[in-house]
Amino acid sequence: MSAPELIRIVSRSSPMALAQVERVRAELAALHPGIRTEVVPVTTSGDRWMGDLAKLGGKGAFTKEVDAALLAGEADLAVHCVKDVPADRPLPAGTTFAAFLKRDDIRDALIHPGGLTLDELPAGTRIGTSSVRRIAQLAASHPELECVPMRGNAGRRMEKLAAGDADALLLAVSGLERIDRMDVVTEVLSVETMCPPIGAGILALQCREDDTETIDAVSGLGDPDAWREATAERMFLHVLQGHCNSPIAGYARCERGGDLSLRARVFTPDGKTVLNAHEWAGPLDPATLGTSVAVTLLRQGARELIDSIAH
Numbered sequence: 001m002s003a004p005e006l007i008r009i010v011s012r013s014s015p016m017a018l019a020q021v022e023r024v025r026a027e028l029a030a031l032h033p034g035i036r037t038e039v040v041p042v043t044t045s046g047d048r049w050m051g052d053l054a055k056l057g058g059k060g061a062f063t064k065e066v067d068a069a070l071l072a073g074e075a076d077l078a079v080h081c082v083k084d085v086p087a088d089r090p091l092p093a094g095t096t097f098a099a100f101l102k103r104d105d106i107r108d109a110l111i112h113p114g115g116l117t118l119d120e121l122p123a124g125t126r127i128g129t130s131s132v133r134r135i136a137q138l139a140a141s142h143p144e145l146e147c148v149p150m151r152g153n154a155g156r157r158m159e160k161l162a163a164g165d166a167d168a169l170l171l172a173v174s175g176l177e178r179i180d181r182m183d184v185v186t187e188v189l190s191v192e193t194m195c196p197p198i199g200a201g202i203l204a205l206q207c208r209e210d211d212t213e214t215i216d217a218v219s220g221l222g223d224p225d226a227w228r229e230a231t232a233e234r235m236f237l238h239v240l241q242g243h244c245n246s247p248i249a250g251y252a253r254c255e256r257g258g259d260l261s262l263r264a265r266v267f268t269p270d271g272k273t274v275l276n277a278h279e280w281a282g283p284l285d286p287a288t289l290g291t292s293v294a295v296t297l298l299r300q301g302a303r304e305l306i307d308s309i310a311h
């Protein structure tokens with residue numbers, strides 16, 4: 001099949017999102033030098049809104065306008081962070097994931113102007129984050145710290161930190177790497193200290209499912225391990241039916257020999273109850289592994305825990 005001459009890529013208009021698009025453009029140019037690309041930036045309702053995401057309908061606030069541009073034919077390809085794509089509902093009808101790019105670092109980083117590590121922060125230190133996942137884990141591991149609401153892109157949050165709105169920040173390593181700001185990091189937290197969100201560090205390429213030209217052109221950018229990990233994680237979240245106020249964390253990992261595992265945790269917002277599961281796929285396909293881990297947590301009471309949280 002002939003390759004398209006031009007692929008229009010729709011993306012959120014934040015610096016980090018546009019950096020992600022540049023990665024896609026560079027990888028696509030290396031794979032298909034003859035294909036031109038152009039960027040169609042959109043500002044999503046999630047980018048404009050600085051309040052509680054649940055009031056906007058949750059994570060879909062970051063993808064709705066991007067999906068609309070794709071479905072309207074204004075673009076041919078959408079670039080998403082997998083962690084921002086709701087897994088409790090199907091992808092918009094008429095769209096499909098064509099590829100998951102090689103996974104970036106899934107860890108969180110602490111930014112403290114005085115250079116302190118998480119364990120060195122004094123009681124009462126204000127951590128700027130609106131992530132229920134981070135808040136619950138800090139409540140469990142460091143209850144002496146105080147979390148203060150903070151949204152906006154990474155650059156905006158660092159401006160708020162400098163203005164004194166918080167004493168420290170937690171941000172994703174992958175995002176800081178994309179905007180070349182790892183210089184501000186005080187400590188990279190282990191996944192044992194701060195379990196990542198589902199889909200952390202994976203970029204997904206989404207197309208209209210009838211656009212076989214574009215799908216064929218970009219599918220070669222996909223990474224098999226990222227596909228297996230994302231599939232397991234998203235099925236896990238789908239079965240749990242977690243919403244944007246659910247403190248859910250977890251990550252799948254493909255070992256060098258091909259073995260796939262999935263570790264996941266569900267918390268109460270105050271961090272006082274933590275449900276844990278960790279399973280290896282063995283002969284199971286990734287989606288079945290995700291289902292199995294979700295069922296293990298449901299047996300521990302995850303459904304009641306999730307349903308008890310307002311959203």
